[in-house]
Amino acid sequence: MTNHWNDIANADVVMIAGSNPASNHPIAFKHILEARKRGARIITIDPRFTRSANRSDLYCKLRPGTDIAFVNGMIRYALKNKKYHEAYVKWATNASFLLSPDFKLTDGLFSGFDAEKRAYDLTSWAYQKDEAGQIRSDPTLQAPDCVFQVLKAHVARYTPETVADVCGCEMKDFLAVSEAFCETGQPGKSGTMLYAMGLTQHTVGSQNVRAWAILQTLLGNMGIAGGGINAMRGESNVQGSTDFGLLFHILPGYLQTPIAADQLLADYIKRCTPATKDPTSANWLQNYPKYIVSHLKAMYGAAATKENDFCFNWLPKRSGNHSHMAIFEDMDKGRIKGAFFFGQNPAVGGPDTNRETQALANLDWLVAVDLWQTETANFWHHPYGGPPADVRTEVFLLPASASFEKEGSISNSGRWAQWRYKAVEPLGMAESDLWILDHLVRELKRLYGTEGGRFPDPIVNLAWDYEGGEEGIDVHKVAREINGYDDTTKKQVPSFAALKDDGTTVCGNWIYAGSYTDAGNMMARRDPTDAANRIGLYPKWAWCWPVNRRIIYNRASCDPDGVPWNPDKWVVKWDPTANEGKGGWLGDVPDGPWPPQDKRPFIMRPEGVACLFATSGMVDGPLPEHYEPMESVMRNRLSSTQNNPAAVLFQVPTQNAENFEEFLEKYPIIATTHRLSEHWQAGQMTRNITLLNELVPAMFVKMSLELAERLGIKNGDSVVVSSPRGRIEARAHVTRRIQPFRVNDRSVECIALPWHFGFIGESTGAPANRLTGHWGDANTSIPEYKVFLCNVQKGGTA
Amino acid sequence: MLKNPAILYDPLLCTGCRGCQVACKQWNGLQGESSGWFEGPSYTNPKWISANTWLLLQMHEETILDGKLVWAFTQRRCHHCTDPTCVSLCPAEPKAATRNEYGVVSIDPALCLGCGTCVENCPFGAPKLSEEYAIARKCTMCMDRQKVGKKPACVTTCPSGATLFGEREELVRIGRARVRKHKKGILYGLREGGGSSVLYVLPYGREYEGFPENPQSGIGVIGSLHRETRPALGGISGAGAVVLGSVALGLTKLAERKDKIRREEME
Ligand code: SF4
């Protein structure tokens, strides 16, 4: 989240799209209800009439996978009806920047596309620069090649008629949503955008979010109270896990993983450190070298010296894609011999679980670390995995402790790291993840130390000085290292501003610098006093990255003179009399100390401004363009480029231009997957609880009254759902909460499947993911769980 | 303890998370019911209040007001009536069903005969005979929690503020302000049954929830809770006369059974 949970209450309009907080974030939904109590309007856009839709003032349905068409339509509406915040757009965005004449969009393809590589060369998505290397601009926004005009032309095709056709919604509903939300473009008004996996789990997932980010920026909703682009995380600490480099392409603090071309630390730093010639751009990431060097010092301690490049070459170098699906493809090909699954259950949660389960059988060993027996730990008697006797994989299940049985921090969606304590001892032999890792690392170090092996240095020399505490490993020592310290004085650093690139500072994760200082554990703070601006920042409650800044890009909440756009709900403001007349910011921790005029507000971009047009950062287009999902009921209305041309494909797409209609005949129904309040993720923590199984006792398929009638299905009947990947049996939940869509003047049905079920636990059912495909988003490789085609028939024994 | 503790339920704030149903069971040690499927309309499960389900969050889909789809939620539970039929008709000596000085109605398990009179006569179908214990059981408004200064479990868990707890007077004030915004809105429990300790904001009127107009008349009104979307009450049937007949019969049968259990326990 750019903002945070409590801040939602400040919004004038709450937009819920690609998410269902009433179901999936039921506690947090109270912030939305609080906003409503204060007069906000709530809008939900979703293929299903969700619990959130039920509590909304406006609801508009949309066909799964058509968010970009909808949002581009809203952008068009905002531009055409002058609903955008003009002064904000001119000051804080790249609207006025001139683009290279080489940039174009031709029939759904941006310039620079290489069909063979399914990838873009980004050279033509560039700004025009003058001789001094400064970006050319037209402050009047009139030049035809300025970002503003290019964006306007780009979205011109997304008329309300086209939106209604593509999204299968009513034009009047689309217009009502556009009008209500774009009202927040007025200075002093705010709209928050709340999304989750409904936006991201698509082959265009990142561009879905981009589209909303563009709209939010045009409306001046970034950096302000009650605004922002807010990803509601699906697990209590998923924010923390990405902050700490869970994903294959990042190290802790979103530093990039090295690649083979980075022969020396200097090569890596050159590749990763952005540069600018614009004096009004703070370009914060120019500090990149300090963060990576301090991180290397945390990794390898005394072994990391200036002379040996701080052991940079001990970091693994990434070759290609090693995202979730890629790992399973590698397993399938026998390239991966062993795997750890920490609180992960791909035999239920992975896309195309039949395929992924079969891949597990190629492992020599598998370790599942979990609170319960999981389908993954029991994959070998998976009914689709072949005869159990043929499976040679040795499986270990390590019992882990639950959240109340261990101490540590968790980081919520709003980037607040909150410390929590052990309330009870773990059951039986269960141990915390930290204990398990500690034992694992120490044993590995011992074995590599005594027996050697291939490339033992990074393991033998790994700094691992956390001894202490009851468990043998002291979680506070870990947290202190994450914060970082001065290696000479051994004093904790107060913030990342104190980090250096000469090897004299140690810091595990630069964005967490400030979380555990010499003043104590900031994450453990529980002072509920609000700040002077009284907008619910609660700056002394827990700690928030970066530098306890509760709303990021907050300098954009002010005009170029540092005067808040909304004086009633100001986030920061410039006080020229502060600091003995030198001036200073009041309110939230600002995005840098500079006077407002000196630096532009978006300090993490080398341009210093928010990018309506992305010259870098996105691999599949500088602007969001509508493409159909990999399996679709409709040929792309906007161009002849059917799918995202850069989508990551691990399977040959099942539907193509030639078999399009034939495929559709076989699989005529749209399917989408979702979560419920009553169950959670792959189900281990809920399907073993009788009281929750009472609420949702069985796997079901949500279908419309019309579809049920046509197929002669009654509520509760067993049905078979099939896709090219597999088939499942489940019971029909016939409901008005899902409705067919109008597509090409005919009615197309859509079913919805909860994905919580599996074959282990007190309540069991077929995993919906037996039906989903092995393809995903061009930027993140997230699988396209949210839309595929299927067929539904009466039958089976569910 | 509050002077006159009350609960206010507002379906327009309820998100249907069903935390209340689970929290009630968890606190009161009630078993989960494993039916294998949604027995009631929409996600409703089990079908109706039972000896193990003192609070049921009922869900049904309605097209009301200008044809707009509404996923309607309501709590089914004991209303803690001011003039409760369960108390007036309880044949035990002394009465097992009583209304205490705070306005909370409870059934004393030590005194209950398990005769089923309250079960058959409650206008809201709240008390249910427990096969296990052979007594009538129902919502206690968590008197055990209240006595130590805690709110009822359903209220504590409710994330949306749909279920509020407080002095009845205060909740009446809040409830009145809320229903005023709706043309057909009423605050149910304000006067019905002499006024109950559980109050409902009914934005679309009384009929919409199927609540009886005059709950203290007791017998036979349960039928009016039925609606086409609500097979939920299937278990409770029979009009007044039949009910009365069966009460007498049930009384002897259950008293006998209970005696038997007591005897067995003592042996
Ligand atoms: S609702 Fe039924 S059980 Fe509860 S007090 Fe009224 S009559 Fe008695």
Ligand code: SF4
């Ligand atoms: S806990 Fe509250 S919000 Fe959830 S179902 Fe019960 S009354 Fe509704």
